[in-house]
Amino acid sequence: xxxxxxxxxxxxxxxxxxxxxxxxxxxxxxxxxxxxxxxxxxxxxxxxxxxxxxxxxxxxxxxxxxxxxxxxxxxxxxxxxxxxxxxxxxxxxxxxxxxxxxxxxxxxxxxxxxxxxxxxxxxxxxxxxxxxxxxxxxxxxxxxxxxxxxxxxxxxxxxxxxxxxxxxxxxxxxxxxxxxxxxxxxxxxxxxxxxxxxxxxxxxxxxxxxxxxxxxxxxxxxxxxxxxxxxxxxxxxxxxxxxxxxxxxxxxxxxxxxxxxxxxxxxxxxxxxxxxxxxxxxxxxxxxxxxxxxxxxxxxxxxxxxxxxxxxxxxxxxxxxxxxxxxxxxxxxxxxxxxxxxxxxxxxxxxxxxxxxxxxxxxxxxxxxxxxxxxxxxxxxxxxxxxxxxxxxxxxxxxxxxxxxxxx
Amino acid sequence: xxxxxxxxxxxxxxxxxxxxxxxxxxxxxxxxxxxxxxxxxxxxxxxxxxxxxxxxxxxxxxxxxxxxxxxxxxxxxxxxxxxxxxxxxxxxxxxxxxxxxxxxxxxxxxxxxxxxxxxxxxxxxxxxxxxxxxxxxxxxxxxxxxxxxxxxxxxxxxxxxxxxxxxxxxxxxxxxxxxxxxxxxxxxxxxxxxxxxxxxxxxxxxxxxxxxxxxxxxxxxxxxxxxxxxxxxxxxxxxxxxxxxxxxxxxxxxxxxxxxxxxxxxxxxxxxxxxxxxxxxxxxxxxxxxxxxxxxxxxxxxxxxxxxxxxxxxxxxxxxxxxxxxxxxxxxxxxxxxxxxxxxxxxxxxxxxxxxxxxxxxxxxxxxxxxxxxxxxxxxxxxxxxxxxxxxxxxxxxxxxxxxxxxxxxxxxxxxxxxxxxxxxxxxxxxxxxxxxxxxxxxx
Numbered sequence: 050x051x052x053x054x055x056x057x058x059x060x061x062x063x064x065x066x067x068x069x070x071x072x073x074x075x076x077x078x079x080x081x082x083x084x085x086x087x088x089x090x091x092x093x094x095x096x097x098x099x100x101x102x103x104x105x106x107x108x109x110x111x112x113x114x115x116x117x118x119x120x121x122x123x124x125x126x127x128x129x130x131x132x133x134x135x136x137x138x139x140x141x142x143x144x145x146x147x148x149x150x151x152x153x154x155x156x157x158x159x160x161x162x163x164x165x166x167x168x169x170x171x172x173x174x175x176x177x178x179x180x181x182x183x184x185x186x187x188x189x190x191x192x193x194x195x196x197x198x199x200x201x202x203x204x205x206x207x208x209x210x211x212x213x214x215x216x217x218x219x220x221x222x223x224x225x226x227x228x229x230x231x232x233x234x235x236x237x238x239x240x241x242x243x244x245x246x247x248x249x250x251x252x253x254x255x256x257x258x259x260x261x262x263x264x265x266x267x268x269x270x271x272x273x274x275x276x277x278x279x280x281x282x283x284x285x286x287x288x289x290x291x292x293x294x295x296x297x298x299x300x301x302x303x304x305x306x307x308x309x310x311x312x313x314x315x316x317x318x319x320x321x322x323x324x325x326x327x328x329x330x331x332x333x334x335x336x337x338x339x340x341x342x343x344x345x346x347x348x349x350x351x352x353x354x355x356x357x358x359x360x361x362x363x364x365x366x367x368x369x370x371x372x373x374x375x376x377x378x379x380x381x382x383x384x385x386x387x388x389x390x391x392x393x394x395x396x397x398x399x400x401x402x403x404x405x406x407x408x409x410x411x412x413x414x415x416x417x418x419x420x421x422x423x424x425x426x427x428x429x430x431x432x433x434x435x436x437x438x439x440x441x442x443x444x445x446x447x448x449x450x451x452x453x454x455x456x457x
Numbered sequence: 458x459x460x461x462x463x464x465x466x467x468x469x470x471x472x473x474x475x476x477x478x479x480x481x482x483x484x485x486x487x488x489x490x491x492x493x494x495x496x497x498x499x500x501x502x503x504x505x506x507x508x509x510x511x512x513x514x515x516x517x518x519x520x521x522x523x524x525x526x527x528x529x530x531x532x533x534x535x536x537x538x539x540x541x542x543x544x545x546x547x548x549x550x551x552x553x554x555x556x557x558x559x560x561x562x563x564x565x566x567x568x569x570x571x572x573x574x575x576x577x578x579x580x581x582x583x584x585x586x587x588x589x590x591x592x593x594x595x596x597x598x599x600x601x602x603x604x605x606x607x608x609x610x611x612x613x614x615x616x617x618x619x620x621x622x623x624x625x626x627x628x629x630x631x632x633x634x635x636x637x638x639x640x641x642x643x644x645x646x647x648x649x650x651x652x653x654x655x656x657x658x659x660x661x662x663x664x665x666x667x668x669x670x671x672x673x674x675x676x677x678x679x680x681x682x683x684x685x686x687x688x689x690x691x692x693x694x695x696x697x698x699x700x701x702x703x704x705x706x707x708x709x710x711x712x713x714x715x716x717x718x719x720x721x722x723x724x725x726x727x728x729x730x731x732x733x734x735x736x737x738x739x740x741x742x743x744x745x746x747x748x749x750x751x752x753x754x755x756x757x758x759x760x761x762x763x764x765x766x767x768x769x770x771x772x773x774x775x776x777x778x779x780x781x782x783x784x785x786x787x788x789x790x791x792x793x794x795x796x797x798x799x800x801x802x803x804x805x806x807x808x809x810x811x812x813x814x815x816x817x818x819x820x821x822x823x824x825x826x827x828x829x830x831x832x833x834x835x836x837x838x839x840x841x842x843x844x845x846x847x848x849x850x851x852x853x854x855x856x857x858x859x860x861x862x863x864x865x866x867x868x869x870x871x872x873x874x875x876x877x878x879x880x881x882x883x884x885x886x887x888x889x890x891x892x893x894x895x896x897x898x899x900x901x
Binding site: 056058059070073078082097099100101102104114115117118119183184186187188189190192193194195196197198199200201202203204206207208209210211215216217218219220221222223224225226227229230231234235236237238239241242243244245246248249250252254255256257258259261262263265266267268269270271272273274275276277278279280281282283284285286287288289290291298299301307308309311313314375378379380381382383384385386387388389390391393394395396399400402403415416417418419420421422424425 | 464465466467479487491511512513514525526529593594595597598599600603604605606607608609610611612613614615616617618619620621622625626627628629630631632633634636637638639641642643644645646648649650651652653655661662663664665666669670672673674675676677678679680681682683684685687688689690697698699701706707708709710711712713714715716719720721723728729730732733734735736738795798799800801802803804805806807808809810811812814815816817819820822823834835837838839840841842843844845846900901
């Protein structure tokens with residue numbers, strides 16, 4: 050580890066999280082960073098608890114891995130926000146907190162008597178961050194959404210899919226819940242910025258995160274190609290969507306695995322090393338011809354060069370391709386599945402990319418991917434909460450606070 | 458600064474920025490938007506390659522200062538031109554470390570150490586320094602000297618594998634997601650460290666790996682393998698396409714929902730993006746979808762009223778939905794379904810985002826600003842609003858070497874004579890290089 054000491058930057062910060070889905074991943078980022086994140090769940094539990102896959106296979110609200118991913122390291126209290134007494138408990142919890150994370154629809158908390166303006170009027174240091182599909186206002190603000198719908202509205206779907214012939218010509222949405230990931234990352238930046246600002250001003254504020262806008266600014270070249278060149282990009286398999294057709298980068302290896310052989314930035318020295326490597330196995334074809342040696346002689350023949358690379362991949366396994374290409378400073382890599390990532394000692398041992406998290410109830414250990422900026426520092430992830438696991442303790446704490454207030 | 462924006466959280470924070478390409482500059486762009494002063498350090502003989510990546514259409518006079526993609530990515534930053542490989546240049550860097558809060562770089566591992574500027578050395582100069590690096594594999598471990606670009610990191614870290622249509626090769630991602638998201642996680646790390654430092658007085662070392670960002674963003678699929686041992690080997694891709702569940706009810710989308718039908722349907726209209734995405738998230742939405750479609754006979758079967766019944770017959774439902782969608786405009790279909798409370802959206806292209814999307818227009822996401830070399834152009838704004846903090850993009854750009862004088866004079870307090878002697882020794886600008894270096898070939 051780079052820094053064996055703890056890095057829990059948000060230790061001492063309390064967050065109350067309402068809602069499920071879009072807001073949950075931001076809550077996970079806050080929780081792994083050391084904040085005490087209390088997830089308010091309805092009495093029947095958050096909806097994502099019913100989404101599979103489940104540890105052990107059978108549907109079980111305490112064993113949903115989609116819930117685990119977005120809610121590890123948090124606490125849980127079950128509150129019926131249609132019951133005035135539970136709303137009062139929620140309000141008391143907010144009074145003890147630094148941040149409210151609102152993942153409900155625009156206006157939903159307000160309808161429950163927990164609107165951000167009222168909460169902040171009672172508690173001036175409070176930061177309220179709402180994460181919604183489209184933002185708090187605008188013609189689509191009240192549209193209903195899902196991960197797939199967000200990816201479509203934000204432009205992400207339109208740039209992901211296959212070259213003609215590689216697969217169906219439809220847009221293909223990446224998996225994993227990326228709308229919540231992207232909105233969660235931008236929300237985390239805004240919340241941290243507001244926490245820093247409170248350190249100086251002593252006053253909180255309201256943050257309005259649009260998941261759609263977060264996705265729309267995260268597409269790298271897509272929007273610039275339109276804004277600056279008025280050119281529409283077309284989908285390409287496993288590489289940048291571009292305004293023109295281009296040669297494939299993803300090749301199938303002899304062992305059936307796919308391999309990404311990025312052909313950009315192959316300067317003259319790297320190209321010479323590539324040709325020497327291919328030629329040593331009699332597979333360089335015509336690339337040994339001196340006319341390929343300089344970039345100026347190669348640029349217009351990249352399509353052919355890439356075909357030779359593809360034929361070379363087909364005769365080697367992906368692990369060999371990775372080792373030998375990287376030894377020649379070619380930034381190429383196998384298309385890994387989760388299996389191969391977990392088995393690679395670079396991650397599992399040397400970098401400690403994963404944290405082993407023990408369930409104190411059973412002693413069972415579970416392996417979670419650490420957040421990228423916490424790698425190199427002590428593990429912070431804890432088990433996701435069981436429904437209302439922390440309810441009794443939190444209610445007791447609030448009662449204690451009330452008694453102290455009455456006594457004063 | 459040309460304008461003074463109010464209540465910006467990072468007012469007074471200064472970042473010494475050696476990053477290049479996309480990941481690091483994305484990180485420092487957000488730090489700039491939040492008020493930090495970003496000093497982008499380059500030597501014009503080896504400029505950030507994104508300076509020459511993408512120009513305006515039909516640009517005939519390409520220089521290192523009028524790249525449009527670069528301008529969007531680096532808005533709000535300052536440019537210091539300096540030869541850090543020269544001992545006197547390195548002295549300047551060392552003095553700047555004392556005056557900065559954050560040092561950011563995206564070199565290969567070991568470059569700063571070679572300069573004698575490892576974390577410990579920088580801490581000796583400035584105990585509160587936050588040092589963030591973004592590299593392919595991180596600065597430790599057996600793969601540390603291997604190289605990646607966005608798409609290779611996506612292959613290596615699993616995000617490519619976890620996207621695709623059944624029976625086909627992985628579809629992957631149509632851009633360098635891990636450049637953008639590594640920039641976001643880098644900014645999150647720096648903001649966390651700055652918050653922490655206010656209380657502890659201590660800086661921190663953040664060693665981000667693009668590949669690990671990918672592993673972390675794999676989400677529940679990675680967790681499923683790590684926790685249950687479910688193997689993905691032997692499959693060409695997660696065989697789910699755009700679905701949440703496969704026909705047997707198993708999770709293939711890891712999207713946090715259990716929706717069916719769930720997909721992307723071709724609509725009327727031309728082009729590659731005449732599609733509408735539809736998610737029927739629960740049984741109530743199914744009833745409302747039937748209403749929206751005018752209660753067609755094929756949807757009347759009561760077996761379809763539960764998600765289990767619909768999942769088992771997704772292929773059949775998709776065929777009917779495709780037929781229904783095929784005659785309608787994608788935006789009209791979206792509005793009609795939304796009016797019935799069904800989750801749906803037109804598949805929007807970047808062109809649509811800029812020209813056709815009333816929501817992003819209402820939110821003011823694409824902002825016209827006057828660039829000194831590009832004239833009035835659109836720039837991508839910050840995707841969140843903060844009630845108190847002004848997040849307007851500052852309309853200045855790091856024209857190469859434009860702020861060298863400012864940095865030496867205002868930040869370091871150098872005298873005229875010191876500045877002139879650095880210039881005379883060609884440490885602040887390469888000998889004989891014109892002020893606006895021409896570019897022969899752009900990347901895109």
